[in-house]
Amino acid sequence: MEWLIGLLLACFGAFAAVIFFGAPYLPTLLPQIKAAFDLLELKPGQTILELGCGDGKVLIAAAQAGYQAVGIELNPLLVVAAWFRTRQYKGAIRVHWGNYWRMSWPEADGVFVFLLDSYMAKLDARMQGYKKPLASVTFRIPNRNVDAEKNGVFLYIYR
Numbered sequence: 001m002e003w004l005i006g007l008l009l010a011c012f013g014a015f016a017a018v019i020f021f022g023a024p025y026l027p028t029l030l031p032q033i034k035a036a037f038d039l040l041e042l043k044p045g046q047t048i049l050e051l052g053c054g055d056g057k058v059l060i061a062a063a064q065a066g067y068q069a070v071g072i073e074l075n076p077l078l079v080v081a082a083w084f085r086t087r088q089y090k091g092a093i094r095v096h097w098g099n100y101w102r103m104s105w106p107e108a109d110g111v112f113v114f115l116l117d118s119y120m121a122k123l124d125a126r127m128q129g130y131k132k133p134l135a136s137v138t139f140r141i142p143n144r145n146v147d148a149e150k151n152g153v154f155l156y157i158y159r
């Protein structure tokens with residue numbers, strides 16, 4: 001019985017600890033995923049980078065739309081879920097375990113995020129060096145004009 005309580009506490013801890021580094025897990029809805037892809041206007045074969053890829057839902061949608069997809073996820077339980085869920089898309093999807101604030105980002109043609117308001121200024125600073133289009137679900141970059149909007153997803157072009 002103790003092992004079960006320990007396991008449950010470890011699972012709870014993995015999800016709870018993430019709030020010190022970024023947004024907690026909440027899956028993006030399909031209409032928002034589609035809106036983000038429409039806004040980013042990537043061509044088939046181009047790569048989308050997802051910061052905080054959860055269980056791989058967006059990565060799978062990207063692969064099914066013909067893109068290459070790379071995700072970074074901090075929660076080890078979600079990384080395992082993403083690796084498992086995306087296993088049939090080997091060659092199209094890569095999932096990295098890590099804290100996206102503390103690592104260099106893989107090359108991509110567009111970025112997808114579903115963060116929190118409190119992290120958007122930090123994201124802006126990072127995007128100014130990355131210089132790729134950004135699709136952000138729900139949350140806006142402070143003091144920066146939105147280049148386009150669809151279904152609650154905001155597009156920012158970094159040049």
Ligand SMILES: C[S@@+](CC[C@H](N)C(=O)[O-])C[C@H]1O[C@@H](n2cnc3c(N)ncnc32)[C@H](O)[C@@H]1O
Nearest residue numbers: 021022023025026027028052054073074099100
């Ligand atoms: C709002 S959820 C979005 C999940 C995913 N985009 C989806 O739609 O299914 C945010 C995700 O980012 C992850 N996350 C938060 N901070 C992170 C960080 N600093 N580095 C990597 N992943 C992080 C969380 O564990 C969570 O899975």
